[in-house]
Amino acid sequence: MNPRKLRLAIVGLGNMGSAHMMNILSGKVPNVELTAVCDVRPDRLAFAEEKAPTVARFTDFDALLSSGLCEAILIATPHYFHPPMAIAAFEAGLHVLTEKPAGVRVSDVRRMNEAADRSGRVFGIMFNQRTGELFQKARAMVQNGTLGNPRRLTWIITNWYRTDAYYKSGDWRGSYSGEGGGVLLNQAPHNLDLLQWIFGMPISLTAACTAGKYHAVEVEDEAILTMEYENGATAQFITTTGEYPGTNRLEIVGDRGKIVLEGGVLRHFDNGFSVDEHIKTADTASCGVKPTVTEYTASAPERAHAGVLEDFAEAILTGTPLVADGREGIAMLTLANAAYLSSWEGRKVSLPLSDADAARFDALLAERAAASETNAAASASSPTGEISPRWQIKWD
Numbered sequence: 001m002n003p004r005k006l007r008l009a010i011v012g013l014g015n016m017g018s019a020h021m022m023n024i025l026s027g028k029v030p031n032v033e034l035t036a037v038c039d040v041r042p043d044r045l046a047f048a049e050e051k052a053p054t055v056a057r058f059t060d061f062d063a064l065l066s067s068g069l070c071e072a073i074l075i076a077t078p079h080y081f082h083p084p085m086a087i088a089a090f091e092a093g094l095h096v097l098t099e100k101p102a103g104v105r106v107s108d109v110r111r112m113n114e115a116a117d118r119s120g121r122v123f124g125i126m127f128n129q130r131t132g133e134l135f136q137k138a139r140a141m142v143q144n145g146t147l148g149n150p151r152r153l154t155w156i157i158t159n160w161y162r163t164d165a166y167y168k169s170g171d172w173r174g175s176y177s178g179e180g181g182g183v184l185l186n187q188a189p190h191n192l193d194l195l196q197w198i199f200g201m202p203i204s205l206t207a208a209c210t211a212g213k214y215h216a217v218e219v220e221d222e223a224i225l226t227m228e229y230e231n232g233a234t235a236q237f238i239t240t241t242g243e244y245p246g247t248n249r250l251e252i253v254g255d256r257g258k259i260v261l262e263g264g265v266l267r268h269f270d271n272g273f274s275v276d277e278h279i280k281t282a283d284t285a286s287c288g289v290k291p292t293v294t295e296y297t298a299s300a301p302e303r304a305h306a307g308v309l310e311d312f313a314e315a316i317l318t319g320t321p322l323v324a325d326g327r328e329g330i331a332m333l334t335l336a337n338a339a340y341l342s343s344w345e346g347r348k349v350s351l352p353l354s355d356a357d358a359a360r361f362d363a364l365l366a367e368r369a370a371a372s373e374t375n376a377a378a379s380a381s382s383p384t385g386e387i388s389p390r391w392q393i394k395w396d
């Protein structure tokens, strides 16, 4: 590790930003020095002053950018702010680590990615669940051919339960003007990102997103996506914040077997033969061969948020790889934008998202945002900086 520390500022000291701050102050990110923080709320800056009196404090984001106090920023503000803040930071010559999702609209994120390319600075995104060992193993097994020809991915990820009190904890939450979407944009981005990281991007998507089904919110709190892939494979993705108890079950099937991730265990069912071939060549009506089953569990806790930040700093200091390049944030957002568009217009959406569909999505979202009951980006909560277990990989 480089003996020099990255001089970092955190923008947005709410639930997540405060937790990032406390991770750094408690020594969990040894290659980062927190030099400044920025929030529009004086009480959040008072919290920072109490925890870290020597760290500079800003209410004005532009003043932070021109302060010369940091070489990188971590953006932990509500989603709509991510692209404009990242673009301004790149133009000021800073490196950027943004919270998920990359933004609300693919059109904004395209501009953000172009700004990142122009700047030549390091750009990361906080997809902390990519540090989960079992997801890394699943990805390797799909990509190295262990499962054979990919056929199907099905993810039931319904353990993102939230109450009305949660949605009321910030004015921006649960509205089209403040948040831009619901479970697909706030809770399930991790899973949508892992879906595409492990299984690739589909060529079309159809969705049913139900707004305010269980909660007093404008946005969807249940979404059911079906996707098709170039090779004929399919994916199904079911998520909600309204079910309890929830399920986290990821099943990936190839023609040589399948894997099932559930309860913190990855089970690999290895056929030992290709089903594609067996279907064509067997002279029996079915198949009596029992697959070999191997179970894997994680050998160490996930490195989570502190690990993503540590690797971001190391990428700047010594050029090592990122857990997630910021430009990759557009993939899960493409799935979310396409899901809304499909649901709002009742049609299948082709991917990659065409410019016309991206513009159509922006127009339909703008109509909804204009009718929103709130336009505030404010948050009323007073987080203590603890990492909530609900932000880590949860199997129950």
Ligand SMILES: NC(=O)c1ccc[n+]([C@@H]2O[C@H](COP(=O)([O-])OP(=O)(O)OC[C@H]3O[C@@H](n4cnc5c(N)ncnc54)[C@H](O)[C@@H]3O)[C@@H](O)[C@H]2O)c1
Pocket (backbone or CB within 6 Å): 011, 012, 013, 014, 015, 016, 017, 038, 039, 040, 041, 044, 061, 076, 077, 078, 079, 081, 099, 100, 101, 126, 128, 170, 185, 186, 377, 378, 379, 380, 381, 391, 392
């Ligand atoms: N990676 C994860 O596991 C994870 C977990 C929680 C939240 N998040 C993401 O973090 C982001 C913030 O979520 P949160 O729950 O911390 O929200 P929050 O409402 O608790 O905090 C947001 C903070 O940003 C501040 N803010 C708003 N506008 C600002 C501006 N213009 N300049 C400076 N500060 C401003 C607010 O005052 C508030 O303190 C969201 O995009 C969310 O998706 C990620």
